[in-house]
Amino acid sequence: MTKSSKINKAGHESGKLKFSFFPGCSLKASGHENTDSLLKFCDMVNIELTELDDWNCCGSSSAHSIDHEVAKLLPMRNISLAPKGIPLLIACPSCMIRMKSTYLKIKNDPILKKEYETLWEKPFDEDLEIIHFFEIFERINLEDYMDEPDKKLKKIKIAPYYGCMLSMPPDLRHEKNYYGIIEETLSKLGGDIISYGYSNMCCGTYLSAAKPELAENVVNKIVSQAMEAKAECIVTACSMCHLNLEIRCTVKDPIPVLHFSELLSMALGVEDHKKWFPRHIVDPVPLLKKRGLLSS
Amino acid sequence: MKMKREEQQTLSEEIKENSGINFNACLHCQSCANGCPFLEGMDFPPNAVFRLIQLGMDEEALNCSTIWICVGCNTCSSACPMAIDIPSVMDGLRQKALKTGIKIPEPDILSFHEEVLNTVKKYGRTHKLEIMMRYKLRRMDLLSDMGMGLKMLKKRKLDLMPSKIQDIKAIDKIFKDK
Ligand code: SF4
Ligand code: SF4
Numbered sequence: 001m002t003k004s005s006k007i008n009k010a011g012h013e014s015g016k017l018k019f020s021f022f023p024g025c026s027l028k029a030s031g032h033e034n035t036d037s038l039l040k041f042c043d044m045v046n047i048e049l050t051e052l053d054d055w056n057c058c059g060s061s062s063a064h065s066i067d068h069e070v071a072k073l074l075p076m077r078n079i080s081l082a083p084k085g086i087p088l089l090i091a092c093p094s095c096m097i098r099m100k101s102t103y104l105k106i107k108n109d110p111i112l113k114k115e116y117e118t119l120w121e122k123p124f125d126e127d128l129e130i131i132h133f134f135e136i137f138e139r140i141n142l143e144d145y146m147d148e149p150d151k152k153l154k155k156i157k158i159a160p161y162y163g164c165m166l167s168m169p170p171d172l173r174h175e176k177n178y179y180g181i182i183e184e185t186l187s188k189l190g191g192d193i194i195s196y197g198y199s200n201m202c203c204g205t206y207l208s209a210a211k212p213e214l215a216e217n218v219v220n221k222i223v224s225q226a227m228e229a230k231a232e233c234i235v236t237a238c239s240m241c242h243l244n245l246e247i248r249c250t251v252k253d254p255i256p257v258l259h260f261s262e263l264l265s266m267a268l269g270v271e272d273h274k275k276w277f278p279r280h281i282v283d284p285v286p287l288l289k290k291r292g293l294l295s296s
Numbered sequence: 297m298k299m300k301r302e303e304q305q306t307l308s309e310e311i312k313e314n315s316g317i318n319f320n321a322c323l324h325c326q327s328c329a330n331g332c333p334f335l336e337g338m339d340f341p342p343n344a345v346f347r348l349i350q351l352g353m354d355e356e357a358l359n360c361s362t363i364w365i366c367v368g369c370n371t372c373s374s375a376c377p378m379a380i381d382i383p384s385v386m387d388g389l390r391q392k393a394l395k396t397g398i399k400i401p402e403p404d405i406l407s408f409h410e411e412v413l414n415t416v417k418k419y420g421r422t423h424k425l426e427i428m429m430r431y432k433l434r435r436m437d438l439l440s441d442m443g444m445g446l447k448m449l450k451k452r453k454l455d456l457m458p459s460k461i462q463d464i465k466a467i468d469k470i471f472k473d474k
Binding site for chain 2: 028029054059060064066067068119167200201205206207211214278
């Protein structure tokens with residue numbers, strides 16, 4: 001059960017939290033192990049997610065880089081699809097930034113609001129809450145869903161990796177700050193958090209495709225710093241960061257990179273790792289077995 | 297090439313008007329440059345781009361690789377003591393460079409963005425495999441990084457089929473004149 005003090009938060013209904021869910025392209029079409037473990041996790045903690053009907057790409061960095069008009073309209077359409085009365089949950093940090101900053105721009109600009117209403121033929125929802133996956137932990141008490149929570153992760157040494165999501169653009173700087181959520185959550189579950197220098201260095205995003213050498217350089221710095229600090233794995237909360245940390249790493253014998261959602265699901269006893277881990281370039285199974293987190 | 301005084305004012309003012317950002321507050325303390333993860337790929341550090349504009353060297357500013365290499369990670373703006381929204385200035389300069397038709401010093405990055413938007417226009421969502429294939433064809437370079445592509449396919453990190461939306465008309469509306 002969830003804490004009674006949280007019962008009145010939006011999205012709460014008969015003990016179950018309900019959110020509409022925007023997966024975004026990275027999770028939907030490539031980070032399947034991330035999506036799958038995230039959905040399992042939500043299910044286990046009594047959260048009901050309904051995928052936003054017919055959502056489109058948020059425009060990502062590309063629209064933002066070369067076409068401001070398209071960059072404005074793509075998130076706008078998604079906002080227009082969000083059902084009233086329940087929060088919209090986004091798991092991808094980059095989609096989150098695009099959607100939230102567009103939402104706030106419309107909210108604060110009557111001309112833009114007019115444009116929105118003319119284009120999508122519906123009133124703008126002034127009360128829509130757009131939240132990141134991290135904000136779930138303010139609304140549930142994870143320890144309520146398991147016995148002996150602090151024994152779940154068996155002191156596995158974790159280097160948390162946020163990428164650039166903690167460096168919010170100036171227009172979102174007064175919004176929620178996610179600093180420390182991975183640390184707090186996973187240490188409660190018995191993980192051993194390592195501190196190291198590059199936990200919020202950008203992963204290179206699309207430079208991974210267009211300028212691989214630049215991405216390789218930052219990825220190697222991140223992974224080798226984590227390894228020097230004696231981490232056994234890196235934990236990310238972004239599908240794209242995960243991909244870059246895996247494919248652009250050229251350090252010798254790199255440690256595995258896990259999705260935050262995979263560890264969360266495992267702590268709750270979900271046993272779907274056979275679907276997730278074959279999709280990783282660095283196989284986490286030997287480490288997880290060594291630590292007693294996996295038996296088969 | 298130095299441009300005339302009026303034109304210099306125009307670029308600086310134009311950026312200010314479009315993005316609301318006054319980079320003339322810059323102290324040239326270099327915090328942005330020191331923290332930028334991709335500095336080595338740039339021909340000028342971020343604050344030097346501001347200096348170029350201040351010196352009236354518009355063409356150099358619009359033609360530099362910095363505005364294309366910058367991914368907008370906000371590491372710099374979080375560190376800037378003057379709270380300058382540096383990536384937004386880069387954005388403004390990039391859009392201006394596209395508008396003026398100046399030669400783009402990082403054509404690969406531009407092609408990549410164009411291919412991403414092509415798939416969004418077609419399907420409403422990105423399709424990584426198609427983006428990569430078309431991007432490589434455009435560069436006439438199918439072979440470099442091929443091992444990586446195969447590894448990604450093997451690990452099923454690239455879906456073969458695109459994920460499409462139903463209401464493609466809405467997307468046409470978004471991309472109307474393009
Ligand atoms: S950090 Fe800010 S003030 Fe310092 S050089 Fe960069 S833009 Fe200028
Ligand atoms: S936003 Fe651009 S200039 Fe600033 S740190 Fe990131 S890549 Fe460098």
